[in-house]
Amino acid sequence: xxxxxxxxxxxxxxxxxxxxxxxxxxxxxxxxxxxxxxxxxxxxxxxxxxxxxxxxxxxxxxxxxxxxxxxxxxxxxxxxxxxxxxxxxxxxxxxxxxxxxxxxxxxxxxxxxxxxxxxxxxxxxxxxxxxxxxxxxxxxxxxxxxxxxxxxxxxxxxxxxxxxxxxxxxxxxxxxxxxxxxxxxxxxxxxxxxxxxxxxxxxxxxxxxxxxxxxxxxxxxxxxxxxxxxxxxxxxxxxxxxxxxxxxxxxxxxxxxxxxxxxxxxxxxxxxxxxxxxxxxxx
Amino acid sequence: xxxxxxxxxxxxxxxxxxxxxxxxxxxxxxxxxxxxxxxxxxxxxxxxxxxxxxxxxxxxxxxxxxxxxxxxxxxxxxxxxxxxxxxxxxxxxxxxxxxxxxxxxxxxxxxxxxxxxxxxxxxxxxxxxxxxxxxxxxxxxxxxxxxxxxxxxxxxxxxxxxxxxxxxxxxxxxxxxxxxxxxxxxxxxxxxxxxxxxxxxxxxxxxxxxxxxxxxxxxxxxxxxxxxxxxxxxxxxxxxxxxxxxxxxxxxxxxxxxxxxxxxxxxxxxxxxxxxxxxxxxxxxxxxxxxxxxxxxxxxxxxxxxxxxxxxxxxxxxxxxxxxxxxxxxxxxxxxxxxxxxxxxxxxxxxxxxxxxxxxxxxxxxxxxxxxxxxxxxxxxxxxxxxxxxxxxxxxxxxxxxxxxxxxxxxxxxxxxxxxxxxxxxxxxxxxxxxxxxxx
Numbered sequence: 001x002x003x004x005x006x007x008x009x010x011x012x013x014x015x016x017x018x019x020x021x022x023x024x025x026x027x028x029x030x031x032x033x034x035x036x037x038x039x040x041x042x043x044x045x046x047x048x049x050x051x052x053x054x055x056x057x058x059x060x061x062x063x064x065x066x067x068x069x070x071x072x073x074x075x076x077x078x079x080x081x082x083x084x085x086x087x088x089x090x091x092x093x094x095x096x097x098x099x100x101x102x103x104x105x106x107x108x109x110x111x112x113x114x115x116x117x118x119x120x121x122x123x124x125x126x127x128x129x130x131x132x133x134x135x136x137x138x139x140x141x142x143x144x145x146x147x148x149x150x151x152x153x154x155x156x157x158x159x160x161x162x163x164x165x166x167x168x169x170x171x172x173x174x175x176x177x178x179x180x181x182x183x184x185x186x187x188x189x190x191x192x193x194x195x196x197x198x199x200x201x202x203x204x205x206x207x208x209x210x211x212x213x214x215x216x217x218x219x220x221x222x223x224x225x226x227x228x229x230x231x232x233x234x235x236x237x238x239x240x241x242x243x244x245x246x247x248x249x250x251x252x253x254x255x256x257x258x259x260x261x262x263x264x265x266x267x268x269x270x271x272x273x274x275x276x277x278x279x280x281x282x283x
Numbered sequence: 284x285x286x287x288x289x290x291x292x293x294x295x296x297x298x299x300x301x302x303x304x305x306x307x308x309x310x311x312x313x314x315x316x317x318x319x320x321x322x323x324x325x326x327x328x329x330x331x332x333x334x335x336x337x338x339x340x341x342x343x344x345x346x347x348x349x350x351x352x353x354x355x356x357x358x359x360x361x362x363x364x365x366x367x368x369x370x371x372x373x374x375x376x377x378x379x380x381x382x383x384x385x386x387x388x389x390x391x392x393x394x395x396x397x398x399x400x401x402x403x404x405x406x407x408x409x410x411x412x413x414x415x416x417x418x419x420x421x422x423x424x425x426x427x428x429x430x431x432x433x434x435x436x437x438x439x440x441x442x443x444x445x446x447x448x449x450x451x452x453x454x455x456x457x458x459x460x461x462x463x464x465x466x467x468x469x470x471x472x473x474x475x476x477x478x479x480x481x482x483x484x485x486x487x488x489x490x491x492x493x494x495x496x497x498x499x500x501x502x503x504x505x506x507x508x509x510x511x512x513x514x515x516x517x518x519x520x521x522x523x524x525x526x527x528x529x530x531x532x533x534x535x536x537x538x539x540x541x542x543x544x545x546x547x548x549x550x551x552x553x554x555x556x557x558x559x560x561x562x563x564x565x566x567x568x569x570x571x572x573x574x575x576x577x578x579x580x581x582x583x584x585x586x587x588x589x590x591x592x593x594x595x596x597x598x599x600x601x602x603x604x605x606x607x608x609x610x611x612x613x614x615x616x617x618x619x620x621x622x623x624x625x626x627x628x629x630x631x632x633x634x635x636x637x638x639x640x641x642x643x644x645x646x647x648x649x650x651x652x653x654x655x656x657x658x659x660x661x662x663x664x665x666x667x668x669x670x671x672x673x674x675x676x677x678x679x680x681x682x683x684x685x686x687x688x689x690x691x692x693x694x695x696x697x698x699x700x701x702x703x704x705x706x707x708x709x710x711x712x713x714x715x716x717x718x719x720x721x722x723x
Contacts, residue, residue, distance in 0.1 A: 009425040011379040011578070013391045036388065057382040057389055058573045061565070083594040087607060098388050244593050249426035250620075253562030253583075254590065256612065258532070259619030264425075280535045282604030 010249045013055050015102035017146060019075060021095050025159050027082040028090065028126060030067060034075035036098060046076065048133035049240060049268040052103030053248045054078065059089035063245035063263070065130035066104065079129035079161065105248040107268045109134045109238060114210040120201065122223045124194050124215025125154050128161050130141040130267070131214050131241050134193075135165075139172035146208065148172075151197035151223075153179040157187040175201070194219055195226035206231040213271075214240040224271050228251060234272035241266050241274060258283055292504050293496040297358070297476040300332050306493055307402045312439060315371060317359070318405035322350060324364040324370075329404060336361065343449040343630065346639030359473050362449045363629050367558035368403055368410055369417060372434045377580045379430070379565065384574040393429075394577070406467065408460030409452075409629040411442055411559035414684065415466055419621040420561045430580075442467035444467060446510040449519035451630030452646040453643060456522040459627045461514040472507035479507035522628065522643045523650060528615040530653055531646075535607065539648050544603035548637050551584035553640075554609065556639035559625050562590065585609050610642060 020032035027036050028030030037043065037101050046052075051065040062084070068077035080087050093099060111134060119138060138145055150169060154160045157180050177197045179190040190197075194215065211227045213220050220239050227237050241257035243262045250264030260266060277283055295303070299713045307314050308330070314328040319336045329335065341361040342349040343612045353360050360697045378394035378641040406414075423530035442463040443658040444453075452458030468487030471478040499507070535548075554560040569576045583590055585608045591598035617625035626642070633641045 008426070009393055009429050011429075012382060013382070013578075015389050057384070057391075057576045058567055058569050077445070083624060100382065100389065100391055116493060132416055194494050242593065243598065247563075251420055251426075251428055251561065252430055252562070252580075253585065253612075254563065255615070256608070256613075259616040282599050282601065283535065283608070 010102065010247070013053075013102050015098050016101045018093060018095050018097045018099070022128050024079060025154075025276075028128060028159075028161065030075055030077055030079045031090070032075055033099075033101065033171060036119060036230050037248055044076065046104035047108030048137055049108035049267070050104040050106045051130075051245070051246075051248070051263075052078070052101050053105070054086070054090065055087050055091070055100030055102070056089040057100065059086045059247070061103075061277055062086040065153075065240070065249060065267070067129035067132045068136060073111060079124050079126065079132075103248065105245075107266055109212055109240075109268050111137055114207070115141075115144045116146065118148070118205055118209040119280060120149045120151065120209060120211045120227070122151045122194060122197075122211060122215070122227075123212040123222075124152075124219040125159060126161065127213075127215030128152055131212060132162060132165070134212060135169060135174070137219075139174070146205070146242075147175070149175040149177065149201055151177050151179075151200070151262050152192055153181070153192075153194035153197070155181045157184045157189070174223075177201075189231070193222070195222045198223075198226040198230060201230075204230055204232070206233070209236060211237045213237065214270075217241070217278065224270055224275070234275065235270060238268055241278075270272035291482060292499040292507070293480045293482075293491065294477055294499040294503055295471070295480050295494060295496055297332075298477075298493045300478070300485050300682070302495055304329060304332065304404075306490070307404075307439070309424070309547070311400055312402035312403055313399050314402045315368075316588060317361070317364070323348060324350070324361050326364075326366045326368070326405075333361070336463070340447075343451045343634045344634050344639075345451070346636055348634045355447075355475075357473060359443045359471075359663065360447065361406055362445060362447070362452060363410065363631060365556050365631065366633055367413060367629075367631070368406065369413070369558050369561075371399070371401055371679070372414075372438065373417060373561065373563075374429055374430075376581045377430050379580055380578040382576040382578070397440065398433040398437070400437045401434065402441065404441045404443075405461075406442045407445055407458075408442070408463045409454045409627040410558055411440070411463055411466040412454075412459035413629070414440070416485045416559040416617075416623055416625060416627065417561060419623060420559075433476060439468075439490075440467045440483075440517040442470040442483075444470060444472040444507075444511050445514040446473060448514045448519075449630060449634075450519060451633045452518050452628065453520040453522050453630060454628035455515065456520070456643075457626055457628035461518070463512055465713070467505065472510055474503060474506050474510065477503075479503055480588050520630065520633075520643055522626070522646055524624070527646065528618055530649055531611045531615045533613070534649055534653065537649065539645070539652060540603045540607050542648075543606050543640065543645055544601065546640055547602050547606045548638060549586045549587040549588075549602045549605055550637060552635045552637060553586040554586060555582065556631040556635045557613075558629060558631070559613075559627060564590070566693075567642050571590070585594070585612070610645065613642070 011097045015036040016033045017036050018237050019034050022030045024030055027126060046066050051063045053061045054064050056062045066078055067075050067079040080090060082088055082091060085232050119221050121131050121135060170176050177200045179194060179197055183191050209232050211232055213223045241262050243257060245263040246252045246254045248263050250261040255262040260269060285524055304314055314329045315326050317336055318327045318334045320327060324336050324341055325362050335358045338353050338356045340351050342355045359574055378396055382389050382391045422435060423430040429488040440588050444463050446459040455474055467483040470483055481493050562583045562585055563580045566581055567576055568578050568579050586605050599608055599707045613625040
């Protein structure tokens with residue numbers, strides 16, 4: 001269902017089944033989803049950074065980014081944090097439960113444009129979820145990119161997502177730098193905020209470095225400033241932003257940030273297109 | 284501007300007008316047009332010419348709308364009421380989908396509702412422009428809304444040129460009227476005994492061929508042009524659009540927003556009567572067992588606090604931020620999003636605001652403040668600026684008793700060097716659109 005596809009009903013919801021639910025951390029679960037009965041689109045494909053509208057009948061819809069794909073099973077992953085009515089209803093469905101989905105929607109991370117560049121991925125908390133498919137694709141096409149670095153932090157060590165993936169990414173050539181806001185027993189790593197991790201990167205080739213950032217909005221702002229302070233131009237910084245997306249296709253007006261309709265023009269936006277609006281309180 | 288009559292113009296006598304209504308009904312159209320109701324001129328089904336608000340007009344001002352008897356029997360001798368055609372193409376409540384639980388699994392189907400085949404009669408020039416604005420939102424998109432598209436594609440549009448204007452009208456500022464120039468199948472100009480008719484589409488031509496028309500006489504064409512010119516001459520309200528996008532977007536923290544917020548009730552009336560406002564929310568409508576569910580789209584408004592809810596709270600948690608969202612979206616960021624202003628100059632939001640907030644006045648306020656700021660920045664201009672303010676007249680001629688003409692407070696009123704409003708330069712809608720460099 002790409003934007004260039006012939007006329008489709010963007011409101012049509014397809015039934016999908018939860019085939020696996022893996023707890024990640026307190027209140028955060030990764031769901032593996034698949035079309036019910038193979039009756040949907042077997043060729044389901046999305047681009048890293050895009051989102052789906054997940055629907056629990058009676059509870060409503062929510063926009064959730066894809067956090068990975070499942071090629072063998074023709075399914076995909078969504079990492080969901082318990083937040084409101086819909087996420088709680090989804091958590092009660094459990095494995096085998098059926099819910100609805102429409103998508104994928106939105107602008108992805110510009111991975112093709114980043115070919116030949118160094119890539120710095122910066123994530124805070126659950127903000128790693130929309131970046132994970134990008135990490136996977138960059139790893140799979142390792143030779144097309146320069147230096148790769150992941151700067152990731154969470155409030156606590158147990159809040160760090162996808163802990164089994166770090167070694168895989170390091171093997172694929174990623175420099176993985178972690179930090180937490182508050183340590184817990186057993187944590188021997190860094191304590192501090194994510195933007196400080198830029199200090200771990202030496203000898204940046206700023207002219208050909210691309211930065212992808214996702215996390216709480218305040219973290220995005222400070223991480224972007226840290227990148228700018230090191231000389232990376234704003235046109236090479238991309239951020240994934242969150243507002244209440246309801247229609248997913250730019251016709252309900254909910255997810256506006258200044259001139260941006262984030263479901264349509266985002267969620268991934270070039271930083272110099274968003275910076276001016278992010279700095280206005282209550283916009 | 285001289286309104287030249289074209290050779291294409293025909294004449295339809297009022298005595299024959301019922302033929303048009305019957306012809307449309309015979310073609311399966313549901314004819315919708317102006318009629319008296321709820322103490323206003325509203326849109327509703329038209330079966331007979333007797334349903335038209337013959338001999339009535341509307342008296343409008345900021346926060347004011349009254350029906351008044353005319354001293355003639357004109358059929359279309361009024362401007363626009365609280366309703367617009369959007370309620371037919373983008374209904375206040377639309378069923379999008381039904382979900383039904385069968386044997387433990389969910390069956391989800393598009394709502395199968397009959398698509399009405401409308402003939403809109405009495406569409407004004409500003410409303411033609413509003414249809415075009417909503418076409419851009421719902422139809423000219425990567426994901427068109429099927430509910431809008433189906434209704435829109437089979438709707439027939441019969442426009443009626445305004446022959447008078449209300450004090451709230453400012454279509455001339457928005458370059459949308461008062462003359463109907465495009466977007467109609469047929470367009471009428473009312474004379475005492477009949478209508479001068481223009482054809483705007485092949486469908487309109489087919490329809491016209493079946494009407495008892497006569498070629499319009501030179502005198503009839505002249506009278507029609509005079510009637511249209513009268514509407515244009517009566518327009519007094521003005522919204523200066525040059526540089527408007529940048530003016531508003533470079534003053535997002537201006538103290539004038541607080542001043543408007545103190546008057547605004549955040550009641551959402553302006554968004555309900557606006558013919559282009561398109562914000563909506565989807566509701567879950569469930570039976571008691573939770574086994575049959577309908578998803579229904581309802582009109583929403585950026586003035587409703589919950590509209591900006593994101594988990595954890597509201598983004599626009601005060602009236603200041605909500606009014607700012609509405610005005611900047613309507614007049615500025617709409618250009619970025621849809622390549623046009625969201626305002627067509629119909630004046631509905633002015634008439635139907637319970638406290639009479641007038642967006643043209645608010646914009647004039649920002650403009651005056653920006654002019655002042657530029658004036659203040661000139662070397663040695665400080666004392667002069669103070670005396671201008673003290674004399675009670677700002678550069679735009681507004682009373683200085685309005686707070687926005689006071690010295691801008693702190694950071695807020697000072698345009699940043701790269702954001703300074705380019706006063707006097709031509710308006711280039713969306714010229715700084717983030718998307719313009721990216722394409723879609």
